Amino acid sequence: MRLLSLLSFPLCSRSFANSFQLSVLARSRVNLAMTSSNDTDATFGKFKIDAMNIFYRSEHSLAFVNLRPIVPGHVLVIPKEPNALLSAIPENAYDDLWRTVRKVQSALKDHYDATAFNVAVQDGRAARQTVSHAHVHN
Numbered sequence: 001m002r003l004l005s006l007l008s009f010p011l012c013s014r015s016f017a018n019s020f021q022l023s024v025l026a027r028s029r030v031n032l033a034m035t036s037s038n039d040t041d042a043t044f045g046k047f048k049i050d051a052m053n054i055f056y057r058s059e060h061s062l063a064f065v066n067l068r069p070i071v072p073g074h075v076l077v078i079p080k081e082p083n084a085l086l087s088a089i090p091e092n093a094y095d096d097l098w099r100t101v102r103k104v105q106s107a108l109k110d111h112y113d114a115t116a117f118n119v120a121v122q123d124g125r126a127a128r129q130t131v132s133h134a135h136v137h138n
Helices: 014-019 022-029 091-112
Strands: 042-044 047-049 054-057 061-065 075-079
Touching (some): 042 061, 042 075, 054 091, 061 091
Antiparallel strands (some): 042 047, 054 061
16 A cells, blocks of 8 residues: 655655656646646745646646655645635635645546545644645645
8 A cells, every 4th residue: 555645755855846747747647627838827925836837727726746845746736816724715716626636636646556645734824834825735
């Protein structure tokens, strides 16, 4: 049984995010509505996420490889509109966020032959949320 766990892989370097092409593997493994080269950059807190690093977009959400991945396949799913807390996300965008988490998990599952995932949300400063933009670690 394989588990994508925060503890089961050695720490990855920042260059991992730059060299890892999840968009290629996801396109080849899962029928997702992937981004096109005409898509725009995104903002995640104070960080600018280049459109080339965003491998999936839905109506209200997007996904990209974490800038500091803890394990191979560590990605973030965020709502397009910045809200610091999950409770501040409008209901349709909230539902879309979790559907996107599911789709991204499917791509990761196929690529890594994973049977389980750690899915994490730090919802607010007291929960050690470091970027003031709601997001799901997948």
